[in-house]
Amino acid sequence: MAPILGIIASSISGSISSNSFESIATVTVGSGGASYAEFTSIPSTYTHLQVRGMLKNSSNDGILMRLNSDTGSNYSAHYLYGNGTSAFGDNSVPTSYFYLASGSTSVQPSAFVMDLLDYANVNKYKTGRILSGTEVNGSGSYVWLFSGNWRNTAAVSTIRIYPNAGTLQQYSHFALYGIKS
């Protein structure tokens, strides 16, 4: 379909096409906890991926992600974060994982929304952006904004999410979606 240039938004009928955002798979952690959550055999039929997560872990340490089981120092990240008192900017270059979120050991879960752009394109490195946060009604709360890069041209077919220390706790929930263009 050719784009319609200069279209007036109010003339568009309906709303966002519900056919362009598809649920692919979900991982829910059971009563025994889990050392990681993983999506495998991700089809290359979408344009972008989105992972939405809500989690608790047994440690306050960070929640990390690796693509296609790559454990090399092929990732980098720049980020902004706030702790309720001050704002900070920093980077991790290079590193061996994507950083997704801060951890939460209590009843207050951490949450994140990650967009992984052009994940199946074999001609470019992969870029992701992440909004995440942990709110505990006081000190120990964090809100994060990350930009991450994986220096590999392979299509992303596996996503593993894991805590830097400890285990993912029961009721942690991760959902993978595909976005078509």
Next chain:
Amino acid sequence: MAAGSTYTPIATTTLSSDSNTVGFNTISGSYTDLIVVCNIKSASNGMELYMRLNSDTGTNYSRTILTGNGTSASSARNSNSTSMRLAYETTGTDSGNWSTLFIHLMNYSNSTTYKTVLCRAGDAAKELSENVGLWRSTSAITDISISGVNSFNAPYLGTGSTFTLYGITAA
């Protein structure tokens, strides 16, 4: 892997007059996450955006914010609040300045955890912000109210403001 279309529009409100609050009621528990997309004009100087869930007016809300105003970045916190503060706007009644908000209510219908909310907000004339909020209740969210003032009883939400609720269902 299972697959299915989602990101379903549930309800939309466009204000025909300045209003105290906008609400979505009797929300089905059949989705995984909710997203509220807002485009808001201030009807009064000093508007701030607040959200209440299930009409809870207790001190059960908190949030942490990361803000940039074009000059510097900062962070602040509100704890034990009677509503969840989402964003700040003080561009008065200038009809050219609209705030945009994407509010993510994660796993809103589970009955085992407190509810975490992520919010991206921006007002090009003022600031942009990222928020994480918490509602300390394990109840499923069935009602969402948004106001332009913490008291929820003054018409700070301007005419023409739009609010759309979407549901996302995981496989």
